[in-house]
Amino acid sequence: MKILNEREKYLKNERRKKIIVILCRIAIVVVFVALWELAANTGLIDSFFFSSPSRIVKIITDLSRQNLFYHIFVTLKECVKAFVISTAIGFLVAVALWWSDALRKILDPYVVILNALPKIALGPLIIIWVGSGERAIVTMGVLICVVVTVINVLTGFLATENEKIFLLRSLGASKFQILTKLVLPSSTADFVSALKVNIGLAWVGTIMGEYLVSGAGLGYLIIYGGAVFNLDLVMASTVLLCLLAGGMYFAVSLIEKIVVKK
Amino acid sequence: MDLLEIKNIDLKYQTPEGETHAVEGLNMTVKEGEFVAVVGPSGCGKTTLLSIIAGLIKPSGGKVFISGKEVDDVSPRIGYMLQKDQLFEWRNVEANVMLGLEIKKIKTPQNVAYAKLLIEKYGLKDFMRSFPRNLSGGMRQRAALIRTLAFKPDILLLDEPFSALDFQTRLSVCDDVYRIIKSENKTSVLVTHDVSEAVSMADRVYVLTKRPATVKSVFEIKIDKPTPLEKREDKDFSYWFNRIRREIPT
Ligand SMILES: Nc1ncnc2c1ncn2[C@@H]1O[C@H](COP(=O)(O)OP(=O)(O)OP(=O)(O)O)[C@@H](O)[C@H]1O
Ligand SMILES: [Mg+2]
Numbered sequence: 001m002k003i004l005n006e007r008e009k010y011l012k013n014e015r016r017k018k019i020i021v022i023l024c025r026i027a028i029v030v031v032f033v034a035l036w037e038l039a040a041n042t043g044l045i046d047s048f049f050f051s052s053p054s055r056i057v058k059i060i061t062d063l064s065r066q067n068l069f070y071h072i073f074v075t076l077k078e079c080v081k082a083f084v085i086s087t088a089i090g091f092l093v094a095v096a097l098w099w100s101d102a103l104r105k106i107l108d109p110y111v112v113i114l115n116a117l118p119k120i121a122l123g124p125l126i127i128i129w130v131g132s133g134e135r136a137i138v139t140m141g142v143l144i145c146v147v148v149t150v151i152n153v154l155t156g157f158l159a160t161e162n163e164k165i166f167l168l169r170s171l172g173a174s175k176f177q178i179l180t181k182l183v184l185p186s187s188t189a190d191f192v193s194a195l196k197v198n199i200g201l202a203w204v205g206t207i208m209g210e211y212l213v214s215g216a217g218l219g220y221l222i223i224y225g226g227a228v229f230n231l232d233l234v235m236a237s238t239v240l241l242c243l244l245a246g247g248m249y250f251a252v253s254l255i256e257k258i259v260v261k262k
Numbered sequence: 263m264d265l266l267e268i269k270n271i272d273l274k275y276q277t278p279e280g281e282t283h284a285v286e287g288l289n290m291t292v293k294e295g296e297f298v299a300v301v302g303p304s305g306c307g308k309t310t311l312l313s314i315i316a317g318l319i320k321p322s323g324g325k326v327f328i329s330g331k332e333v334d335d336v337s338p339r340i341g342y343m344l345q346k347d348q349l350f351e352w353r354n355v356e357a358n359v360m361l362g363l364e365i366k367k368i369k370t371p372q373n374v375a376y377a378k379l380l381i382e383k384y385g386l387k388d389f390m391r392s393f394p395r396n397l398s399g400g401m402r403q404r405a406a407l408i409r410t411l412a413f414k415p416d417i418l419l420l421d422e423p424f425s426a427l428d429f430q431t432r433l434s435v436c437d438d439v440y441r442i443i444k445s446e447n448k449t450s451v452l453v454t455h456d457v458s459e460a461v462s463m464a465d466r467v468y469v470l471t472k473r474p475a476t477v478k479s480v481f482e483i484k485i486d487k488p489t490p491l492e493k494r495e496d497k498d499f500s501y502w503f504n505r506i507r508r509e510i511p512t
Contacts, residue, residue, distance in 0.1 A: 161348075163346065170318055170336065170344075171336075171361070173365045182350070185350070186351075188352075
């Protein structure tokens with residue numbers, strides 16, 4: 001038998017802990033699904049109201065032979081659009097507010113109010129202004145995301161160390177150089193965490209928008225399923241949403257690993 | 263002619279809470295190649311003085327001249343080393359050293375070669391690709407100094423450059439920095455509240471009063487040894503040390 005040294009023991013232990021965590025995670029899903037299925041089959045819960053894993057799988061396979069992917073595509077497209085547009089606008093506004101102290105002071109109360117406002121209240125107005133359909137949904141998503149993006153990104157910018165700004169000024173740096181050489185690189189971590197928050201909010205905005213106006217998409221399927229009491233459809237769409245949102249979050253985490261490690 | 267001339271500088275900070283009189287009627291001159299130290303009680307206005315010399319703060323009154331020319335903006339002839347090294351964590355040592363050249367838009371092949379030469383000459387060659395978090399305090403300070411030297415300033419302003427280091431490292435880093443400054447033949451103004459540091463490095467020591475800072479007395483230090491460590495061991499060291507320490511207001 002091989003005698004392990006301390007380091008090897010430690011590493012082995014760590015690896016074992018990691019595996020246990022992953023196994024537990026999988027176990028939770030498996031147990032949950034199994035109990036749900038069992039409860040539905042034995043009549044403990046009414047599968048008409050609560051659906052069941054097998055019924056969800058069945059409806060997803062049925063739908064995938066029809067237009068499921070179209071619905072997924074519609075929602076995903078809206079969400080990505082809302083995410084990209086709100087991130088871009090939010091970033092630019094944050095830069096403007098960082099650039100001008102006066103502008104930041106003047107606009108401060110408006111940012112606070114816009115942040116507190118429940119954007120869903122603007123739904124009817126949005127429909128009247130930009131029309132129904134994709135544009136309304138993306139607008140809703142952008143409205144929900146953009147203020148939070150501005151606040152989070154700006155907070156990162158303002159956390160820049162004063163002494164470092166001072167150093168750059170002593171080198172004769174312009175404001176633009178201070179932005180590009182110092183403020184942006186020093187706040188990448190904040191920026192990525194703002195992106196993560198934004199992903200979640202973009203989904204909220206998109207689904208909310210689809211509840212308001214839509215002819216397609218997962219949010220539409222949920223509303224439609226609810227209206228005709230097809231709760232299997234509602235559950236199936238919700239499960240798909242979970243998977244999509246999780247996937248997008250994972251993608252951003254991957255970007256974070258690449259960017260922040262540098 | 264003196265390289266650096268500070269004439270009757272006055273500075274008041276204005277804030278909503280009130281007015282702070284930081285510097286009052288301060289005069290100072292520094293000759294080419296000279297090493298001048300400024301000591302004074304903490305909070306008396308030493309950093310403020312350096313910032314005025316660097317052109318970062320406009321004085322309320324008085325003028326600063328470099329080679330007889332008035333300083334009215336950030337001066338390109340000055341290299342300012344701040345209290346902490348302020349290396350950028352996301353840049354490796356080489357990229358940190360190039361910062362000044364980038365900002366001043368003088369990243370020419372010659373200047374890059376000169377910066378690399380400095381890195382090599384002062385023992386950071388093996389750490390060129392390392393990031394600041396992997397360097398010791400002394401090496402970080404050296405990197406910060408090379409960053410300052412890379413754009414060839416005529417005057418170095420050093421604001422308590424060793425205050426972040428522990429005592430032992432401080433002595434050797436102090437020696438190190440002095441050696442580099444002398445071999446690059448730079449004129450320097452060092453601000454510190456450590457009298458032994460001032461005596462071991464400077465040709466001349468200015469003692470400042472409490473805030474508002476003005477010159478209380480000036481000492482020409484005469485210890486005939488080439489390096490700070492050797493000066494510290496010289497028999498005259500404690501004489502100067504005690505004379506100056508007694509001058510500093512408490
Ligand atoms: N930007 C500022 N606005 C208002 N007051 C300031 C500002 N900077 C410094 N002061 C005040 O001016 C005085 C001198 O400050 P300064 O930093 O120049 O002193 P110092 O001698 O460098 O101090 P230390 O020994 O702590 O480094 C202090 O009372 C400080 O509170
Ligand atoms: Mg200071």
